Amino acid sequence: MPRWQPGARERLQATTLELFVEQGFEQTTVAEIASRAGLTERTFFRYFADKREVLFSGQDEFEGMFLDHIAAAAPDAAPFTVVVQAVRGVSGEFFPTERLPFSRKRQTIIDAHPGLQERELLKLSGLTEAMAAALRKRGTPEPTAVLSAECGVTIFRVAFSRWVGASEDRELPAIVDEVLAELRVLTATPP
């Protein structure tokens, strides 16, 4: 019976990111990660399917939080309002300031590797589709559902990329509100 390792998951995650930053994603092996974390490879594989999963392991929880917000919205709320509330909610709950150092490191690693960028794009594309489906379930017609979901993910993506940027020190929900305001101004431009 393996001994339960308190905090093993978090330790493996922190160590993996450290090694990815130091020596690159491709060059890092699970053996190195486990060794630096003072754990066995077997323990690593109890928590993660492979080294890439360390970067994407929270995806179901992340998407689920958006869907929970949409499910909890008032039945008569406008679709775009529902989406914006979900983006603002998840931004505060899933990305508190304590998470910023982790998110910054993670972004640096993803930016350096096209394969990881594709995976991240697919994740956000999946989120868009899931939100559009949740809106359709509320009775939102097309193209309103998909357009609201796309705009919500765009706001999130632009705000998130500013949040992890070097020169930013506001909290993510405040940046979300700024990006939303900017989007409203933009799209109100006369043609």
Place this chain on the structure above:
Amino acid sequence: MPRWQPGARERLQATTLELFVEQGFEQTTVAEIASRAGLTERTFFRYFADKREVLFSGQDEFEGMFLDHIAAAAPDAAPFTVVVQAVRGVSGEFFPTERLPFSRKRQTIIDAHPGLQERELLKLSGLTEAMAAALRKRGTPEPTAVLSAECGVTIFRVAFSRWVGASEDRELPAIVDEVLAELRVLTATPP
């Protein structure tokens, strides 16, 4: 010296799509494509690096057309207006109704294959970045540049997916205008 083959490129492209639809992307070989087109494999590779490239070969031209529109816009035009004009322009020039059967087949193939979807997402992400960079060159600050580009690509993507849908028979620029109008209504929703 290989004999010049009139229309070989178009013939290879049409045959490739036919085979991808009939038997799937993975199952189709370059040998089969060449044989059905009545050409040699060597001729195939004179036009395309691999079978996937048949689906993505117009990418530079596609992106270049958006950038040409942005470069030709009035210097004092608002960033979102510039992007919308580019989307409307490319929609009419690059996707005339004659292209619809090709675009529909291509979409069916991509929808059936996650690897091709990732490639398509990366293409549109590259387009977004290129347009944002072109806007910054015009003096547009951030986050306006990236947000305008993201909205433009969203409008294009949503309109395009309706255009290739089975129940649509309007031209792409008309659908672009409808999606744009819908986006304006949406984002004007009070919070």
